[in-house]
Amino acid sequence: MASFVISIAALKRNTAILRQVKEAANCKVVLALKGFSCWKAFPYIKDDLDGCCASGIWEALLAKEEFGKHVVTYSPAYTEEDIVQLLAFTTHLDFNSLSQWSRFREMIMAHPRFQSGELHCGLRINPEHSTGETPLYDPCVPGSRLGITAAQLEGADLTGLSGLHFHTLCEQNSDDLESTLAAVDEKFGHLLRSPQFTYLNMGGGHWITKPDYDRERLIRLVREAQEKYSVEVWLEPGEAIAIHTGVLRCEVVDVFESMGHRHAILDISATGHMPDVLEMPYRPEVFLAERGRPACEEKAPPAVTYQDETYLSTEDPSSTINHLPSTTYRLGCPTCLAGDIIGDYAFSRDLIPGDILIFDDMAHYTMVKTTTFNGVKHPSIVLQHEDGSLETIRKFSYEDFKQRLS
Numbered sequence: 001m002a003s004f005v006i007s008i009a010a011l012k013r014n015t016a017i018l019r020q021v022k023e024a025a026n027c028k029v030v031l032a033l034k035g036f037s038c039w040k041a042f043p044y045i046k047d048d049l050d051g052c053c054a055s056g057i058w059e060a061l062l063a064k065e066e067f068g069k070h071v072v073t074y075s076p077a078y079t080e081e082d083i084v085q086l087l088a089f090t091t092h093l094d095f096n097s098l099s100q101w102s103r104f105r106e107m108i109m110a111h112p113r114f115q116s117g118e119l120h121c122g123l124r125i126n127p128e129h130s131t132g133e134t135p136l137y138d139p140c141v142p143g144s145r146l147g148i149t150a151a152q153l154e155g156a157d158l159t160g161l162s163g164l165h166f167h168t169l170c171e172q173n174s175d176d177l178e179s180t181l182a183a184v185d186e187k188f189g190h191l192l193r194s195p196q197f198t199y200l201n202m203g204g205g206h207w208i209t210k211p212d213y214d215r216e217r218l219i220r221l222v223r224e225a226q227e228k229y230s231v232e233v234w235l236e237p238g239e240a241i242a243i244h245t246g247v248l249r250c251e252v253v254d255v256f257e258s259m260g261h262r263h264a265i266l267d268i269s270a271t272g273h274m275p276d277v278l279e280m281p282y283r284p285e286v287f288l289a290e291r292g293r294p295a296c297e298e299k300a301p302p303a304v305t306y307q308d309e310t311y312l313s314t315e316d317p318s319s320t321i322n323h324l325p326s327t328t329y330r331l332g333c334p335t336c337l338a339g340d341i342i343g344d345y346a347f348s349r350d351l352i353p354g355d356i357l358i359f360d361d362m363a364h365y366t367m368v369k370t371t372t373f374n375g376v377k378h379p380s381i382v383l384q385h386e387d388g389s390l391e392t393i394r395k396f397s398y399e400d401f402k403q404r405l406s
């Protein structure tokens, strides 16, 4: 049966880097649960981080119950019921619009946790400075619903607020943060310089744990912001915590040819278990697991490796550097969706039913988005501990499928 396998060693490698950054920059770093919320792994990483960033009441409850420390909540819109629950434990509550803040302000400011300083409230701002290339991931596109513009803030009553929050990056380096901070300063610097504002949340999208990420510049930028505005700085990465920490192992169920294409049907679904392959879209690395054959040395091995296996890497058949003696397969899925296809991959041998394929980098924004569309069996969730041992923390059954729909 298919499984998501998460490497504790790889997670700890990432959070150790984040810890170094936060210590050098003297800022707070929280895990964005929207990107990775496999809570059974939290005990291994929580010492390195300051808490979690939640996108609403359910993630906030998970943060409180399983992570502890700070719960930093921002949602594009809260219901009154959400606010009532959140007031009891969240440490930061950031709002996306002035209408939401004015609707709930009185209730919040009367709450004992607000009055004692245990709860801080802020506004998400929109610096209107796009640095990304994909409109789907750009909160600064014209007409965006995410964040308040400087024009909207003019003349607004900001009583009770102590923070500003922006999230405009996605898989970006610190040069884009630098230009974003310049836009923030130009449009919102007057607020940040006033003693009323005591925190600045710089959101997520910082690819801090990537080898080519310029961490020194991030540290300098955070320190400069702290000095310039006398604020506490928060970062809330998701992807940087879980990048290259897990795989999706699956099995080839059928192989056939149709209209000039060789198809391999797997026991997982792109739309059901790895939707970013279709939505983002992106092309994951795939490896063929083998026993007793030399591994291909041209690529880094997958994030999770088993002692008795080697991994044959695959190539993009359209790539000009493809020089493997190859057989190309269209990797498809067992659902009715015609486009439920992961992509065309060239393998160095023919695939047969029972072959194990490993999709790399499947820990972030995958497990949090899965569905049981078409009743395709949901992959199990497995932790690989630092000694290499495997612990299956969750298996999904037909009963889970049935219960969710009743």
Ligand SMILES: Cc1ncc(COP(=O)(O)O)c(C=O)c1O
Binding pocket: 032, 034, 035, 053, 074, 167, 169, 170, 171, 203, 204, 205, 206, 236, 237, 238, 239, 240
């Ligand atoms: C408000 C906010 N904070 C943090 C994140 C985490 O971003 P990433 O996983 O790219 O670091 C996101 C992602 O969409 C977000 O919307």
